[in-house]
Amino acid sequence: MRVSGAFPDRLATARLILRRLDEPDRALWVRLHRDPVLYRHAPHAIAPSDAAASERFDGSLAHWQDHGFGFQVIERDGVGIGVGGLRTGREGELNLYYRISADHHGMGYAREAARAWVAAGVEWLPSPRLPPRTTRPH
Numbered sequence: 001m002r003v004s005g006a007f008p009d010r011l012a013t014a015r016l017i018l019r020r021l022d023e024p025d026r027a028l029w030v031r032l033h034r035d036p037v038l039y040r041h042a043p044h045a046i047a048p049s050d051a052a053a054s055e056r057f058d059g060s061l062a063h064w065q066d067h068g069f070g071f072q073v074i075e076r077d078g079v080g081i082g083v084g085g086l087r088t089g090r091e092g093e094l095n096l097y098y099r100i101s102a103d104h105h106g107m108g109y110a111r112e113a114a115r116a117w118v119a120a121g122v123e124w125l126p127s128p129r130l131p132p133r134t135t136r137p138h
Contacts, residue, residue, distance in 0.1 A: 007069035017075040
């Protein structure tokens with residue numbers, strides 16, 4: 001799936017800035033994807049090493065280049081507190097994903113960011129399909 005227009009590099013909500021991933025965000029990405037607290041419901045999915053997490057980050061940067069959209073950094077008051085967004089998934093479907101640092105859980109940030117990403121997907125992506133899927137603990 002390729003964006004038909006210019007998917008926004010930056011989105012704003014009432015409390016958050018959602019901006020395109022960039023190389024300086026690698027440390028945040030690795031920290032989030034290596035934190036076992038964030039993977040307590042899916043320990044099999046945690047990056048097994050910093051190098052593996054960094055490789056996934058490279059894939060996320062490449063997704064922007066290849067598709068014109070992808071994951072973004074979630075900022076609150078100028079500080080990166082998480083990552084997430086939309087990305088191509090199975091059979092042309094979109095995958096909505098987020099990973100937010102544990103000290104920012106329970107504040108509604110995931111819901112706020114997800115609403116902005118879905119709205120942008122409907123606006124900018126050709127015929128987006130975003131089927132609901134989750135794991136049992138969620």
